[in-house]
Amino acid sequence: MFQSIHFNAKPRAVTNASKPEVVEKLKQIVGAENVLVEPEKVEPYGADAVKEKFPPEAVVFPETTAQMCEILKLANEYLFPVTARGGGVGYTGGAVPVDGGIVIGTDRMNKIIEINAADLYVICQPGLTTYALQQAVEKHGLLFPPDPASYKDSFIGGNIAENAGGMRTPKYGVTKHSVLGLEVVTATGEIIRTGGKTVKNVVGFDLTGLMCGSEGLLGIITEATLKLLPMPEATATVRASFKSMEAACRVLTKFTPEGLLPMAMEVVDKNCIGAIEQNFAFGLSKDANAILIVAVDGSMEEVSRNAQTIERILQENGGFDILRSRTSEEEDKLWDVRRAISPSLMKYGTLKLNEDVVVPRSKVPELISKIEDIGRQHKTFVANFGHAGDGNIHVNFMCDRDDPESIARARQCVKETFQLSVDLGGSISGEHGIGYVKAPYLNMAIDAPTLEVMKGIKKVFDPNGILNPGKMFV
Ligand SMILES: Cc1cc2nc3c(=O)[nH]c(=O)nc-3n(C[C@H](O)[C@H](O)[C@H](O)COP(=O)(O)OP(=O)(O)OC[C@H]3O[C@@H](n4cnc5c(N)ncnc54)[C@H](O)[C@@H]3O)c2cc1C
Structure with a gap:
């Protein structure tokens, strides 16, 4: 049984992904050396920065878009869950296969295809770290602005799928503001192409915007065309x-x-x-x-x-x-x-419930003062810091991993903080996304008709519900 502080214990999922014929087919697609099934080898792919383990049945590392298409066609035929994984440093369990199936590691899809200084774009695969991309374009005197603090470990695919933010957001915006176009493999194994190489492009619906923040629920990003700027002196x-x-x-x-x-x-x-x-x-x-x-x-x-x-x-x-x-x-x-903040806070508890609520920036003082009240009321130490320029505050409720009562109190604090943020005109996440951790609270931030539209979009992209189940809509 897997125990999570976010939901009740679940039995280990066993799906069609464990069938020997499926494993054999996966090996034929990507090569036997790029499929992991041994328990000790798949275990690390069962967790992200939330640090709760739900190991997959297999981990598969494709190198090309064609291989990605074949894997997804197989998954649709045998109906097993598929969870895309970037650097595995998400804060909401997005890359964690809570319902079993396979994890698709994008580590081998880490090539830069083109850096175009004249037209200010870079085309790359999703498995490149944010840092590697920044370093590569910097050599050409160019800047890729999105800068999540996890930039040395997070992948471009993970940044796009989470629509990551960072310190530079007040001036440069979040990841979606730097994405011009995408190549995406849908759940049924089709390739779709969104946007293009230009900042201006108003042809058809904005599927690029839709994919930014889609958390691996709508398709797997296999290539990205990203906007660059001249590097400031x-x-x-x-x-x-x-x-x-x-x-x-x-x-x-x-x-x-x-x-x-x-x-x-x-x-x-x-x-x-x-x-x-x-x-x-x-x-x-x-x-x-x-x-x-x-x-x-x-x-x-x-x-x-x-x-x-x-x-x-x-x-x-x-x-x-x-x-x-x-x-x-x-x-x-x-x-x-x-x-120094994060290491210092760990002196106040063995477990940190780290939230990233957002409010209009003029409301930050009220938010923080009321969060302190919530912490006092539930006898929970809380500390706040973050991106005041865009109203995105990291709220840290400290508790004891071995004390269920302290965890329950901290979770109550989280719930009240989410409601407070919504009441102040903000929302429950500014940059970390929903995953499975915030899924129970989604309806606090999004009304029922809007949620139905989102579920309808999910159905169009993923008719059999194989992409990242157990996330966002639960
Ligand atoms: C110390 C630390 C600091 C952080 N600082 C920030 C910060 O400043 N700003 C911020 O926004 N976040 C921050 N984060 C959160 C996290 O790093 C970001 O959400 C980051 O974008 C996750 O990238 P990843 O490659 O690790 O994605 P993963 O955790 O591997 O995956 C995240 C989600 O993306 C999906 N996904 C991954 N690759 C693809 C793909 N190719 N196609 C489709 N879906 C895909 C996964 O299925 C999952 O749902 C921080 C985390 C840590 C641990």
């Missing part, structure tokens, strides 16, 4: 402490009247500050009840001027202990505070 960061979250967040709207669009605006709450000071002793002021980190990019001259303006704006609006980076080493150091 420089970046700089300014960090300030504030007496309250309200004061820190009030500054967020002060940049636009000065003609500034910061690339990143990150906030850290007082509980995070307490945790990091206890563990790392950065020497942050005792009066610091919030920290705001603001980063800009552009030409050298522009960055230097804008960073000075930001420093002034922070000062004029109650910021203190203000530090501005002059070199990339100094800039890196200013971000240490932000990087």
